[in-house]
Amino acid sequence: MDLILVRHGDSEATPGLCIGQTDVALSSEGFLSIQRLAAHWQGSAPRFLFCSDLRRAQQSAQIFAARFAIEPLADPRLRELDLGEWDGERWDAIAAKDPVRYRHWADNWVIQEAPGGESFSDVIRRTGAWLASLLGSMADDDLVLTVAHAGSIRALLCHALGLPPAKAFAIGLGHARASRIRYRMGQFEVSYTNASRFEADA
Template sequence: MILLARHGETPYNAERRFQGQGDVALNARGLEQARELAQLAVQEPLAALYASPIRRARETAEIVAEAVGLEPRFDPRFAETDVGDWQDLLFDDVEREHPDLWAAWQAGGAWRFPGGESLAEQQERVIAGLVDVTQRGELPALVVCHRGSIRVALCHTRNEGLEAFQQIAIPNGALIRL
């Protein structure tokens, strides 16, 4: 079994800002969410802990690691989507200034961020990472990553297609069983 966890909240999450692969730290609420996640994780018989190397996931994984007694293994395949030109922009600004692109992003599917990666490319790398975790045989494993990474994994495992991407709610600090 593999469990996926979303990192704790960052200032960008609170501001509704695209952070993509930017190294944004957890805020105070995010640190508390990471501690709460750690308390959930200690109830699982975890054999391995993996994480995205992006700062917010790394910070969350380190808090979880201390509680569960496992050393996190950082894998860039679990990183958030490369949002390209939208990096650091507010959601509301993108929606107002680029309504057609915003609508396409909300529809999911074959979406590609301007100057960034497509959801299909992200899904391919995330699934490859999850296959490797499974093949290593150290299960159950926890992967601390990002909302987009969890969404593309769930679209795949639920066989829903990437059109379901935006319909999947993943709050900060959430723990999801694949």
């Protein structure tokens, strides 16, 4: 199985906001960037198109759905990290009004939940459950396209490749960028990451 992971386009959220599961829409530039990415698709169409059920991911997935004439399958397990009480607030305001909890979370984000939210380890568990169900239902030659978020894609890559969660931010993931991994003989290998266009299958 080949799995292509696409981060949604830029959203309408104001820069500096804490945006986890806050359900913001794509910006006009976000739409355009996903359209440009979709225009550079190479090879056969994916067998399945999955996406997070948050609006910015679903809107991005719809652009691919129109291109391939397939229905996107939304799954909440592909959502961004839940930042709980902080979601939708400005990061500088959070650090100013809740400095102790913010500092503790920032120092221990892999295992520490945001207040009322989840930790990165929680995201690895839920995306890992999605990945396990996918592997159990796909054939070796299936191609799957998935539109999600920086946090959930990093979690999937950590899970698939056995990377320490603390190294997740070593994986660059821009908006409207694609990464491709391949599952063969019981293990994953990386084809490419954070690409501004799809690369031909080797």
